[in-house]
Amino acid sequence: xxxxxxxxxATEGFxxxxxxxxxxxxxxxxxxxxxMLQLVLAxxxxxxxxxxxxxxxxxxxxxLQYVGESAYGMVRNSIGRDIIGSHDFMKFxxxxxxIFFFLLLNNxxxxxxxxxxxxxxxxxxxxALAALSWIIYNAVGIKKHxxxxxxxxxxxxxxVKGPIxxxxxxxxxxxxxxxxxxxxxxxxxxxxxxGHILLILFATGGEYxxxxxxxxxxxxxxxxxxxxxxxxxxxxxxxxxxxxxxTLLNAMYIQGALADEH
Amino acid sequence: xxxxxxxxxxxxxEPNPLAFHLTEFLLALVVFGILYFLMKTKVVPNFxxxxxxxxxxxxxxxxxxxxxxxxxxxKMAALEKQLGDARHEAARIRxxxxxxxxxxxxxxxxxxxxxxxxxxxAGKAQISAERQQAATSLKAEVGSLATSLAGKIVGESLDDDxxxxxxxDRFLADLEAHQQGAN
Numbered sequence: 168x169x170x171x172x173x174x175x176x177a178t179e180g181f182x183x184x185x186x187x188x189x190x191x192x193x194x195x196x197x198x199x200x201x202x203m204l205q206l207v208l209a210x211x212x213x214x215x216x217x218x219x220x221x222x223x224x225x226x227x228x229x230x231l232q233y234v235g236e237s238a239y240g241m242v243r244n245s246i247g248r249d250i251i252g253s254h255d256f257m258k259f260x261x262x263x264x265x266i267f268f269f270l271l272l273n274n275x276x277x278x279x280x281x282x283x284x285x286x287x288x289x290x291x292x293x294x295a296l297a298a299l300s301w302i303i304y305n306a307v308g309i310k311k312h313x314x315x316x317x318x319x320x321x322x323x324x325x326x327v328k329g330p331i332x333x334x335x336x337x338x339x340x341x342x343x344x345x346x347x348x349x350x351x352x353x354x355x356x357x358x359x360x361x362g363h364i365l366l367i368l369f370a371t372g373g374e375y376x377x378x379x380x381x382x383x384x385x386x387x388x389x390x391x392x393x394x395x396x397x398x399x400x401x402x403x404x405x406x407x408x409x410x411x412x413x414t415l416l417n418a419m420y421i422q423g424a425l426a427d428e429h
Numbered sequence: 430x431x432x433x434x435x436x437x438x439x440x441x442x443e444p445n446p447l448a449f450h451l452t453e454f455l456l457a458l459v460v461f462g463i464l465y466f467l468m469k470t471k472v473v474p475n476f477x478x479x480x481x482x483x484x485x486x487x488x489x490x491x492x493x494x495x496x497x498x499x500x501x502x503x504k505m506a507a508l509e510k511q512l513g514d515a516r517h518e519a520a521r522i523r524x525x526x527x528x529x530x531x532x533x534x535x536x537x538x539x540x541x542x543x544x545x546x547x548x549x550x551a552g553k554a555q556i557s558a559e560r561q562q563a564a565t566s567l568k569a570e571v572g573s574l575a576t577s578l579a580g581k582i583v584g585e586s587l588d589d590d591x592x593x594x595x596x597x598d599r600f601l602a603d604l605e606a607h608q609q610g611a612n
Binding site: 185186187189190198202203206207210213214217218221222224225226228232235236239243257260261262264265266269288289290291292294295296298299356360 | 443444445446447448449450451452453454455456457458460461463464465467468469471472473475476477478479480482483486
């Protein structure tokens with residue numbers, strides 16, 4: 168952010184991008200905004216694609232089915248089965264599968280031309296998914312161990328004895344029960360928010376320097392655009408990684424709640 | 430620590446990006462809920478069905494191949510057994526044929542010897558019968574021949590040697606001619 172302030176000082180009259188850029192107006196005077204439509208669109212596309220890919224169920228898959236099966240198999244096996252374990256994982260596969268591709272597409276909306284807005288840069292939407300995952304992993308744990316058993320599992324580290332527990336129990340409770348949903352939501356939101364704001368900054372800043380800058384500044388504007396392109400590719404990676412990490416952490420929390428020992 | 434910076438910006442009149450909007454929160458839950466429901470009921474079962482069918486097909490194929498192999502092995506064993514039996518049978522038949530051949534040869538030889546003996550016997554009997562017959566007919570003719578020869582000799586002059594030998598020659602020629610005519 169210090170970069171932003173430097174630029175503000177260097178170029179008078181330039182309006183740096185800010186949180187205001189994420190407050191989009193509703194369509195046609197309604198309160199329906201672009202990210203809301205994106206949520207719905209992502210859900211439709213994800214279900215539509217995987218429904219079409221899975222519908223035929225041929226023994227020897229065609230291209231579409233192969234892509235669908237590979238994508239499903241990745242979440243099912245390398246996130247679901249490998250982390251939760253082959254005994255319980257099938258129950259959670261639909262959830263992990265849905266959340267991964269829902270997040271992935273919504274994040275990629277930040278880079279898809281014509282949309283170019285990452286849905287989960289709206290914090291409330293990230294809160295929703297984080298709250299859901301908090302409810303799910305706690306419910307799973309309480310169902311398996313009972314409320315007290317689950318609290319003990321999450322708060323009392325095994326193999327630790329004596330007065331150190333006085334320190335560890337509140338810490339563990341805090342980190343496992345209270346902090347997790349917050350970090351889940353903020354990690355997703357902040358990455359999408361920051362990536363998008365960075366792109367706006369380089370794009371509009373480059374434009375400003377090209378148009379209003381002195382002759383010597385103009386090449387810097389071009390450089391800013393080149394960097395914007397580079398950052399776009401970085402963003403693609405971040406968008407994928409955030410979807411992956413969110414899903415992976417969900418699986419790990421569920422596994423932790425199901426585990427017999429901490 | 431972007432959120433903090435953003436919070437600071439929000440204090441200056443910018444909207445707070447961390448602010449909670451109930452509409453967006455609920456919409457995200459509802460949309461994701463529907464997505465989850467559709468994935469769980471329409472998509473995942475399809476994929477799982479395909480996966481398990483594929484596993485079953487592969488395992489079924491392996492089993493089918495194994496049973497086919499077993500079948501082929503059994504057939505091979507049966508064929509080898511049949512072949513062994515056939516060889517055994519052939520050897521037995523050959524042995525039998527050899528024995529039969531030897532028996533036939535021995536029998537034929539015995540028959541041949543018997544025939545030979547019989548032919549020799551028959552030849553001997555015929556010869557002796559013919560000799561008997563010749564002797565009998567000779568005995569019958571000798572008297573008349575001697576008588577006829579004596580008459581002729583007596584009819585001619587007996588002192589001339591040349592004449593007497595002529596008479597004997599003529600007699601023998603007559604006899605020969607007679608015999609040829611008889612034959």
